[in-house]
Amino acid sequence: MSLVEVRVEIPSAEAEAVNELLLEQELAAWSVFEDVVVGRAWLIGLFPDQTAARDAAAALRPLLPLAAQAEPGYREMAESEWRDSYKTHFHPWQFGRLHWVPVWQRETYVLPAGHHALWLDPGLAFGTGNHETTRLCVERLVALADEFGTAGLVVDAGCGSGILALSAAKLGFRDVVGFDNDLEAVRVSEENAVLNELNGQVRFFVGDLVSGLKDVQAQVLMANILADVLIRYASHLVQAVRPGGVLILSGILATEVAQVRAAFGQEAPDWAIESKTMGDWSDLELRRPAGVLEL
Structure with a gap:
């Protein structure tokens, strides 16, 4: 080809x-x-x-x-x-027990016991995950996998090439879904699931931040999107997290994080919020207090 x-x-x-x-x-x-x-x-x-x-x-x-x-x-x-x-540009990257490894190193890469590899084939069908916004999400995800184990629903809202949803599955989460409003993104995500022998274990579908989150109660909800979109759909994102669950927001310029934090603070005033910065980008982690599930 x-x-x-x-x-x-x-x-x-x-x-x-x-x-x-x-x-x-x-x-x-x-x-x-x-x-x-x-x-x-x-x-x-x-x-x-x-x-x-x-x-x-x-x-x-x-x-x-x-x-x-x-x-x-x-x-x-x-x-x-x-x-x-x-x-020449793409090399393995590791955070905790998750490794992102180019597929051409599949036969030679030495993976420590208890660690997991997501195989990446960069180019038309799969980003390398090298952008700070993706890495911020994955660092949060690894820590939450250690905290929650395999329990609960993980949702990747705006999944793109599926890298975050597939990383969650590699870390052991058993119930993982991803959605995107772009049909091509969903197709690519499904191809990348096959590349990682995760087809059938992660479900991808076409949806937006309204239809994709309808009736969802996620243990972990990830949204690596733009700040203005996050603010616009803050109520939908907050409502889709179960009691005791975590909302991870990324795709936020460091200059915009205070604005996003304020918007979500209004929607979820009793949630614990923290932020990290990597380069020019920031994330937010919001934790919903444990309690009775709202109907």
């Missing part, structure tokens, strides 16, 4: 801002690559054919004026070349 790479040079000083825009606009096919030695940066996307590549580049221009200032370069890549290019 061959792929088409689209490469657009951007000012290196704008690389972080472009990265944030990609996250905000959910442009998962694009990544920012920097060469700090020469002080240059590129916006790079991989697509299945020339038509898809050119359509994606055209759609990007109105969203990112910086990309409109340079003419995109198009290059066909053999699958082997594409995979080799990713190997």
